[in-house]
Amino acid sequence: MRISLVDSGIGMLSTAAALRAARPDADLILSMDPDHMPWGPRRPDDVIGRALAGAEATAAFAPDAIVVPCNTASVHGLDALRARFEPKTPVIGTVPAVKPAAAHGGPIAVWSTAATSRSRYQADLIERFAAGHTVTPVACVGLAEAVESADPAAITEAVGRAAERTPADVRSVALACTHYDLVDEVISASLGQRPALFSAAAAVAAQTLRRMGAAPAPEAPRTGTVTVLASGRPGELPEAALAYAAGAALALPPVGSGV
Structure with missing residues (x-):
């Protein structure tokens, strides 16, 4: 195989x-x-x-x-x-894991690259699978690049910026970039273990x-x-x-x- x-x-x-x-x-x-x-x-x-x-x-x-x-x-x-x-x-x-995040329950945050966060593609996914939930798109500026270079300081900084823009009452976070899966523990720690994280892998x-x-x-x-x-x-x-x-x-x- x-x-x-x-x-x-x-x-x-x-x-x-x-x-x-x-x-x-x-x-x-x-x-x-x-x-x-x-x-x-x-x-x-x-x-x-x-x-x-x-x-x-x-x-x-x-x-x-x-x-x-x-x-x-x-x-x-x-x-x-x-x-x-x-x-x-x-x-x-x-496909970003918006559907399972919505099934888990809202409010929802969708962490993605800046380009994806403002794309029609992501908006359509939210409309199709997360209707009725409060959804906050979070543009994670620099996070994919920091993960690609395995730079711990840059990862911590980028995750921290995204966490600050994530509402405190969020229950589910869809990770809409596969780079983010690699630092899911850092993301969970930055959010205080509050929401569940969902990836597509x-x-x-x-x-x-x-x-x-x-x-x-x-x-x-x-x-x-x-x-x-x-x-x-x-x-x-x-x-x-x-x-x-x-x-x-x-x-x-x-x-x-x-x-």
């Missing part, structure tokens, strides 16, 4: 780790794009081009599924990716297996490999990735590899 993940940087780690937990025997191909990151500020046609290039770079591995663990790339590039690779290879996108992993016709097998031996591509070139997990539990878990050698 081979699954490729396409993103600009280490925001993919939480989804990759969720896939690793669900299927320790699956080979993962992590296609990052350090030459052109971040994708968020780019024009939609640029994002589409980068996402297609990242997915094409994994074609030689004949993946059984292509996962896009990035909200920006999913919004702009999912249709183009599906037109290119489906029906032969299923393509699974990422586990749901995307589950949907990936469903689209592949595969079942979760967390008890399977950890024989799956991790291959990293850096803008199409053979690479390694960035040093910053190893600062997070998800990255450290992916860096473990497969059982029986002799490493």
